[in-house]
Amino acid sequence: MKCIVVHRTLKETFISVVENDRLVEVFIEPVDNQSIVGNVYAGVVENVLPGMQAAFVDIGLEKNAYLYIEDIVSKAVLSEVREKDTKLNIQDYIKQGQPLMVQIKKAPVDKKGARVTLDITLPGRYLVVMPHNEYIGISKRITNPEERERLRRLAEEMLHDGRGIVIRTVAENIEEEKLRKDYDKLNDVWEEIQAGYQKNKGQKSLIRGDVDFATRVFRDVIKQDVDRITVMHKETFHVLKDYIERFIPEARGKIFYMEPGTFHEFDVLEMLRKALKRKAWLDNGGYLIIDKTEALTVIDVNTGKYTGKKDLEETAYNTNLLAAKEVARQIRLRNMGGIIVVDFIDMKKEEHRFNLVKLLEEETAKDSMKVQVMGITKLGLVELTRKKAKRSLSSLLEKTCPICQGKGKVLAEENILRLIAYRAIEVASTLASSTIYIRMSPSVYEYLMHHEPDYFDLLEKQYDKKIVIQKDKTLAYDEFYVDGEK
Structure with a gap:
C-alpha cells in the first residue's frame, strides 16, 4: 500500500511517501522560503566574462544570476560543436545591457547567485514543452516499443513553430485526449509568458512563478499508483484536490482531509528519526552502516544477528537480497546523490551475484531520480550513481554537532x-x-x-x-x- 501524507506546520510543508508502512521519500520546503527553480524572469545582462564563457544577469534578486554558454545555445548547436571539436564564444550571442528572458535552473546557494538558462522548459503532468528547442524526447522508463512509437507520432503531430517536447513516464498508456489537453495548456502558459515579457522587457522582474510546492511534488514525482493521500492542511487540501480533479481524476476518491494532531497515524516522525541514524536494520537481524564522505557515500552490509540455517553462502545471499531492497529505499529516503558504493557480503556463486545486481536494478528503478547500477566486483562491491537534484535529508534536518566538533551529527x-x-x-x-x-x-x-x-x-x-x-x-x-x- 502506498500513502502520501501532506503536513504543514508553522514553518514548512512536509510531504511523506509511505510504502507498506515504511517511509521511502520525504519532501520539505519552508513556507517563507519557497523554491524559485522554474520561475521565469525578465532580466538585463550586467556584464559578460569571456574568460569564463559566462555572464551575470540582473533579474531583480539580491544577487545577480549566472548564465553559462551551454545554457544559451540549443542542444543541436552544442552537439555540432562537440562533433567538430570547435569552441563557442559567448560574445557572439549576448552583450552587456541586453534584455533577456531567463528561467531559474539552480537556486542560489550561500554566496552564489542562481543559475539561469535561456532554454525555457514548461512542465505539465504528462509533458514538458520546450518553446526554443526543437526536440522530441520520451522517458527511458517507457520501454514498450509500440507505446514509444505511439507517443512519438503524437508528439510529431502536436509540435509546431520549432518547439520541442519531452514525454514523461506518467504519460505511458494515457489516452491521446489527455496528452493533447496537457500540451494545449502548456502552450497557453507560454503565450502568457511571452505577453508578460513584452510588458516587462528591459526590466528586472518575475514574469511567472512555478506552481506551489505540494502541487509541484505531485506533478513531478507522484504517479498513479497511490492508494491514499492524507492532507492535514485545509488550504493545501483544496489546492491538491483541484489538481487531482483536473489531472488525475481516477484518484479523486483517494484524497482525504485529516485534522492536524493525527500525524502519528503513520508514525512518520519515528520513521524520520530512524532515517537519520547511521545504522539501518534489516528484517532478518542484519543491518546496514551508512557513512557519507565528501567524495561518496559508503554502505556496508552486515549479517548481524542473522546466522542462517544452511551454510555461509546462503546466509550471505539471503542477507544481501534483503539489503538490496533496503539500500534502494535508503537512497531515496535520504536523497543520496553522486557516487554510492555498497559493500555486500562476499558470495561465491555467480548466479547469486547476478540475481543481486538484477534485484538492485529493479528496486532502484522505483526511484524518481535516475540511478545507474555499475555492476559487482569480485570483492562484492557495487557502485551506483544517482543524480543530485535536491539537498540530502541530513543536510536539511541536521547540523554539525557542537559537542563532538563535527565527528557526528545531531538534529x-x-x-x-x-x-x-x-x-x-x-x-x-x-x-x-x-x-x-x-x-x-x-x-x-x-x-x-x-x-x-x-x-x-x-x-x-x-x-x-x-x-x-x-x-x-x-x-x-x-x-x-x-x-x-x-
Missing part, C-alpha cells in the same frame, strides 16, 4: 522545535486543558528565545491555548516534554 535546533510543534499540535488537538506546558533543553531554549521567540504564537491563536515554555537542565540536547499538565 539542528530548528528541527527539534519542529518535533516539539508536532507534539504540541497533537496535545492541543486531543486534550481539553487550556494550557500546554513545554520543557526543552537549555540549548534549544536559548535558540528559541534568540532566533524564534514567536515560534509558538500562531499555535496559541489557532488552538486558543496558552503555551508555557520552560528550560529544563535535566533534559539532553534533543529531549523535550509536552503535555497539558506540569
Whole structure:
C-alpha cells in the first residue's frame, strides 16, 4: 500500500511517501522560503566574462544570476560543436545591457547567485514543452516499443513553430485526449509568458512563478499508483484536490482531509528519526552502516544477528537480497546523490551475484531520480550513481554537532522545535486543558528565545491555548516534554 501524507506546520510543508508502512521519500520546503527553480524572469545582462564563457544577469534578486554558454545555445548547436571539436564564444550571442528572458535552473546557494538558462522548459503532468528547442524526447522508463512509437507520432503531430517536447513516464498508456489537453495548456502558459515579457522587457522582474510546492511534488514525482493521500492542511487540501480533479481524476476518491494532531497515524516522525541514524536494520537481524564522505557515500552490509540455517553462502545471499531492497529505499529516503558504493557480503556463486545486481536494478528503478547500477566486483562491491537534484535529508534536518566538533551529527535546533510543534499540535488537538506546558533543553531554549521567540504564537491563536515554555537542565540536547499538565 502506498500513502502520501501532506503536513504543514508553522514553518514548512512536509510531504511523506509511505510504502507498506515504511517511509521511502520525504519532501520539505519552508513556507517563507519557497523554491524559485522554474520561475521565469525578465532580466538585463550586467556584464559578460569571456574568460569564463559566462555572464551575470540582473533579474531583480539580491544577487545577480549566472548564465553559462551551454545554457544559451540549443542542444543541436552544442552537439555540432562537440562533433567538430570547435569552441563557442559567448560574445557572439549576448552583450552587456541586453534584455533577456531567463528561467531559474539552480537556486542560489550561500554566496552564489542562481543559475539561469535561456532554454525555457514548461512542465505539465504528462509533458514538458520546450518553446526554443526543437526536440522530441520520451522517458527511458517507457520501454514498450509500440507505446514509444505511439507517443512519438503524437508528439510529431502536436509540435509546431520549432518547439520541442519531452514525454514523461506518467504519460505511458494515457489516452491521446489527455496528452493533447496537457500540451494545449502548456502552450497557453507560454503565450502568457511571452505577453508578460513584452510588458516587462528591459526590466528586472518575475514574469511567472512555478506552481506551489505540494502541487509541484505531485506533478513531478507522484504517479498513479497511490492508494491514499492524507492532507492535514485545509488550504493545501483544496489546492491538491483541484489538481487531482483536473489531472488525475481516477484518484479523486483517494484524497482525504485529516485534522492536524493525527500525524502519528503513520508514525512518520519515528520513521524520520530512524532515517537519520547511521545504522539501518534489516528484517532478518542484519543491518546496514551508512557513512557519507565528501567524495561518496559508503554502505556496508552486515549479517548481524542473522546466522542462517544452511551454510555461509546462503546466509550471505539471503542477507544481501534483503539489503538490496533496503539500500534502494535508503537512497531515496535520504536523497543520496553522486557516487554510492555498497559493500555486500562476499558470495561465491555467480548466479547469486547476478540475481543481486538484477534485484538492485529493479528496486532502484522505483526511484524518481535516475540511478545507474555499475555492476559487482569480485570483492562484492557495487557502485551506483544517482543524480543530485535536491539537498540530502541530513543536510536539511541536521547540523554539525557542537559537542563532538563535527565527528557526528545531531538534529539542528530548528528541527527539534519542529518535533516539539508536532507534539504540541497533537496535545492541543486531543486534550481539553487550556494550557500546554513545554520543557526543552537549555540549548534549544536559548535558540528559541534568540532566533524564534514567536515560534509558538500562531499555535496559541489557532488552538486558543496558552503555551508555557520552560528550560529544563535535566533534559539532553534533543529531549523535550509536552503535555497539558506540569
